[in-house]
Amino acid sequence: MNNLKVDYRFSVAPMMGVTTPSARYMYRLISKEAVLFTEMLASQALHRGDCKKLLRKENIEKPVILQVGGSDISLLKYSTNLANKFDYQGINLNVGCPSKKVSQGKMGACLMKEAELVRDCLSGMREETSMDVSLKCRIGVDEFDSYDFFRNFISTVLESEVKIIFIHARKAFLKGLDPKKNRTLPELKYEFVYNIKKEFPDIKFIMNGGLTNIDDCIEQLKYLDGVMVGRAVQANPFFIKDVDNIFYGQSNIEVNKSDVVKKYFDYIKMNIEIVSTYELLSPLLALCFGVPGSKKFKQEVNELIRARDINKLEETYLSLIAA
Numbered sequence: 001m002n003n004l005k006v007d008y009r010f011s012v013a014p015m016m017g018v019t020t021p022s023a024r025y026m027y028r029l030i031s032k033e034a035v036l037f038t039e040m041l042a043s044q045a046l047h048r049g050d051c052k053k054l055l056r057k058e059n060i061e062k063p064v065i066l067q068v069g070g071s072d073i074s075l076l077k078y079s080t081n082l083a084n085k086f087d088y089q090g091i092n093l094n095v096g097c098p099s100k101k102v103s104q105g106k107m108g109a110c111l112m113k114e115a116e117l118v119r120d121c122l123s124g125m126r127e128e129t130s131m132d133v134s135l136k137c138r139i140g141v142d143e144f145d146s147y148d149f150f151r152n153f154i155s156t157v158l159e160s161e162v163k164i165i166f167i168h169a170r171k172a173f174l175k176g177l178d179p180k181k182n183r184t185l186p187e188l189k190y191e192f193v194y195n196i197k198k199e200f201p202d203i204k205f206i207m208n209g210g211l212t213n214i215d216d217c218i219e220q221l222k223y224l225d226g227v228m229v230g231r232a233v234q235a236n237p238f239f240i241k242d243v244d245n246i247f248y249g250q251s252n253i254e255v256n257k258s259d260v261v262k263k264y265f266d267y268i269k270m271n272i273e274i275v276s277t278y279e280l281l282s283p284l285l286a287l288c289f290g291v292p293g294s295k296k297f298k299q300e301v302n303e304l305i306r307a308r309d310i311n312k313l314e315e316t317y318l319s320l321i322a323a
């Protein structure tokens, strides 16, 4: 039995510097059902830092999953308890991030070379909670890029009894490629993910990587249990406007873009003294995706942002949406 608590048919991928509480607030105004993820938070930072600040979230965000990085089992257990305490709906361990700094902290994709350790981390996390514990990984790392390697990795981590794995369907190069290039250069191999699902049909596998339109996402559901989309949502938050309808069968849900903008500006006004202007305003910049003349519009918006003229900014956005 795969008794997960959250329905993961569509997730917005965790993105550092992007899926901030403010961006998640905006995404939630657009889709009530899409599963949202925090940026990756290092378990060490959660232990030593101001966890109240790091774990800030809005009530409307549910379901939202805390993503953590780390390989120290006691710190991961500690993070899991924080996720319980701060009312997250699940916790996800990141073993896909290729950044050098992350690897130096024994976090992220380098851990794909240590399947037993990942398994033990996940088991430890599971002991602390009844919420969903999940993993996000790649299909390989460096020279370990065969299907057999991937299969062995998955088979080992499943001994922890996790029931759901998010897979970015390209390998990570730890030497020589920066994180940005690591999201484009290694070839996408969706077939690895389709095959693994066939081998472990009771486990939920979620496809991530290179999904740029809703039709491609729908296609994936023929083979897998869900999709996770990152950059396409970052570039255009309205990408998720039909998710409730298409993926969660909720008909009659019509997203009114002006309403989203108005509600988001209410949020900005309420938080302007507490949250950084950068965090509050950066999700807005993506809202003019694909709009003719958006370059000029972005310049105008940037000037208003610099002047912190929130009322004028709101007017500008509302007239753009109306047009």
Ligand SMILES: Cc1cc2nc3c(=O)[nH]c(=O)nc-3n(C[C@H](O)[C@H](O)[C@H](O)COP(=O)(O)O)c2cc1C
Residues within 6 Å of the ligand: 013, 014, 015, 016, 017, 018, 039, 040, 067, 094, 096, 097, 136, 168, 183, 208, 209, 210, 211, 228, 229, 230, 231, 232
């Ligand atoms: C700016 C940015 C930051 C990211 N930060 C994280 C992160 O914190 N944790 C993580 O697991 N993946 C992170 N990723 C990877 C995404 O979650 C996702 O796996 C990757 O972008 C591929 O999906 P996509 O093609 O839909 O964008 C990040 C991606 C981007 C673009």
